[in-house]
Amino acid sequence: MPSSVMNRPGKARPFGVTGEVYRPDELAHIQSAFEAVCDELGVKTAELARRRAIAERVMNAYRQGRRHSLNLVHAGLLEEIRKDPSHTV
Numbered sequence: 001m002p003s004s005v006m007n008r009p010g011k012a013r014p015f016g017v018t019g020e021v022y023r024p025d026e027l028a029h030i031q032s033a034f035e036a037v038c039d040e041l042g043v044k045t046a047e048l049a050r051r052r053a054i055a056e057r058v059m060n061a062y063r064q065g066r067r068h069s070l071n072l073v074h075a076g077l078l079e080e081i082r083k084d085p086s087h088t089v
Contacts, residue, residue, distance in 0.1 A: 020063070033069055034058050037076030053079065 022030070034055055037043075043050050054076045061067075061075035 030058060030062055033072035033076060036073050040077065041080055
């Protein structure tokens with residue numbers, strides 16, 4: 001798991017998200033969608049601001065109950081698509 005995740009006994013909490021604790025299976029699901037978006041957009045590990053923005057969009061979708069993988073990926077891609085219409089969903 002990346003350094004953006006802090007582990008607690010039996011629980012984990014994503015970096016930058018306050019007051020919310022997710023089970024390991026939930027984090028794995030969120031992480032998978034996040035990585036899929038970064039891979040699709042070619043976002044490098046060093047692009048911290050972009051990665052954080054993508055993570056925030058994916059996490060917001062998850063919090064809003066849009067937990068299907070395709071919904072999470074779509075949320076992560078959405079702002080990037082608005083900036084560069086050559087990306088399609």
